Amino acid sequence: MSEATHTTEILIVGAGPSGLALAVDLARRGARTLVVDRAAALFPGSRGKGMQPRTLEVLDDLGVLDAVRAAGGPAPVGMVWSEGSRQGELRMFDVSEPTEAEPYQGLWLIPQWRTQQILLARLRELGGDVTFDRELTGLAQDADGVTASFATGPEVRARYAVAADGGRSTVRRLLGIGMTGETVDPSPTLVADVRVPALDRDNWHLFPPAGETGFMAICPLPGTEDFQLTANFPDPDTVVDLSPDGIRKAVTARSHLAPEDVTEVRWASDFRPRAALADRFREGRVFLAGDAAHVHSPAGGQGLNTSVQDAYNLGWKLGAVLRGDADEALLDTYEEERRPVAAAMLGLSTRVHRGEERRGRATQQLGLGYRDSALCVDTRDSIPPDALHAGDRAPDGHRGGVRLFDTFRGPHWTLLTVGTAPATDLPPLKNVRPAHIPPYEAYGTGVFLVRPDGYVGWAGETPTGLTDYAAAAGLA
Known part of the structure; x- marks a missing residue:
């Protein structure tokens, strides 16, 4: 081992919601954790904007619920538009009233970038941090730990490592773990954070397909001046134009809005909805969490929530093994418990995307559990x-x-x-x-x-x- 090698107990690759939630959980257990990310800063977009009730309970335990509640707001009712006129409200979610046993109900909106800021602030309170500009290039294991190498900077030696580096996970590729799945929709989808002062912030604005144009939704993001725009392109061969002018063109083709009504484009990306599950969630001393383990359609609002709960399941188990309180066999229950949950989530998200199931009790994740686990x-x-x-x-x-x-x-x-x-x-x-x-x-x-x-x-x-x-x- 080089004298310059950095040593830690847990190496977390990726500073997204799953990586940061895991780091917070481990930090409060006294574990030495290093979080690295190839980017220069936290992810800047709103992508995973919906918090399900079960995730709010998790964030309560992690000590960040008050900040999440202060920075977000409930999902507004949908408003359907046609030819520049409001056609009426559309209830997009089946929501129950809070109960004593289930104190949170309904979707809580908060842009993903804000969630990550809150988790990072909590991590820093607990003495941790993220090291940015650290691109992973190699990963080796032996009986005692994991050695990671990077494009720049020293190697890292850790007892365990966690891949929380997204759907195109470098760690997963280095481990040779495959992904099995299907294309949910061959049509590309644009997602962007925009400012549209011409629209009110009381509704989630919905523009149904008309002619050859696809569906569009413009959702106000609480605590900001932004809206999240999603727009579908029915032609699978479309190359989505992510420039501000391209986004304005997509908006005007689907609505009564003029190009100048989109006053600012703050972030933009595109994707083709796919559902895929990693063939395994563990390889020796390395674990997969979040999008590194499962990719999905965003239609059911499940991805970020499932990712945070992956971290919540793994964190206490790693902590117990690191303290010497539990045998390493405890770590086998991570895949045993989380992979079936992820598989069910992929099916649910796909059904919601295809209009086969409404967003309701199942998407709130309060009924998920581990009755078949050896640990229960x-x-x-x-x-x-x-x-x-x-x-x-x-x-x-x-x-x-x-x-x-x-x-x-x-x-x-x-x-x-x-x-x-x-x-x-x-x-x-x-x-x-x-x-x-x-x-x-x-x-x-x-x-x-x-x-x-x-x-x-x-x-x-x-x-x-x-x-x-x-x-x-x-x-x-």
Whole structure:
């Protein structure tokens, strides 16, 4: 090893939402983490602008929810236009009212660049940072760690590495991991951040296809003067013009707006919707997260959310192994749990894109879980399918002077007894906080060991059997 080699515990390649969320989670666990990105600065566009309710819960735990709420806003109702006239409102999402168990409902809009700024600020609060202008060129593994080389600067030696470097992941290519999938739509789509003072900011403006022009939507981005513009080009052979004049031309072809109504183009890109899943999420000491592991149509608002939750699943597991609390076998559960979730997300996003499913309960991600995971054990008999099981998201609620999300918040496990005597005869458990509440319909009664990522890891009518699970999970 060169004297100039930088050493760390975790190398994260990519400073997007998944990389930054993982770095925040690891930093609060005391892990030494290095985040590198090939770009000179954070991503400048609004691309992944929609936060689903489950992701808001994750961001609450990571300590950034207040900033995300302050910088964003609820998704506005759609307004359909035709020939310069408003045709009426269109409800684009099926939204339920918040409940005690599910305090956040509906899509929360915040441009991706702002989300990344907030996560980076939180990372810096915790003593971490991002090193920009670091383009990865090589990756080698051995029994003890990973060695990464870059176009400039010293090598990095780490115990583990995480690819969070997007759909065209360099890490994935260097590992030789394939992507299996399909083209969702051969037609190209333009996405841009623009300023259009001629449009009000009370609606998500929708312009249906007319003649040979494709669909266009112009959505106000809360906390900014910008709108996110998306425009489809039906001809698969179209080469999208990303210049300001090209974007103005696309707008005028689809709407009553004049070229000069688009006063500024701040960022622009294009893509062809595709759904693809990495053949595996792990290669030795390297893990794939976010778009490096799954690419998708943005229609269902799932990508950024799934990416952040990849990080949330992996972070506590890496932290436990680094501390020596858990065996490395714990890391096998990352792919076991997250790859099926990603596969289901790809199918959902594709159905939404094709108009086969509305945005509703499924897209909010509150029902996702890990019931089939080896890490989730339920010792109760004859539980109704709609009851809370091991592997399910642990609901919020206020009982006995306790708010559950306040109790769960932090890098620890929670031993929750509900409507039964507190578990007092267990041996001391590491990184576990006890909590007790009276009976609560979201849980029923019993004993629930809630994982650091807010899912029920173990459930029973009594603590019998919990000691064996705790030992296997590195808590005893």
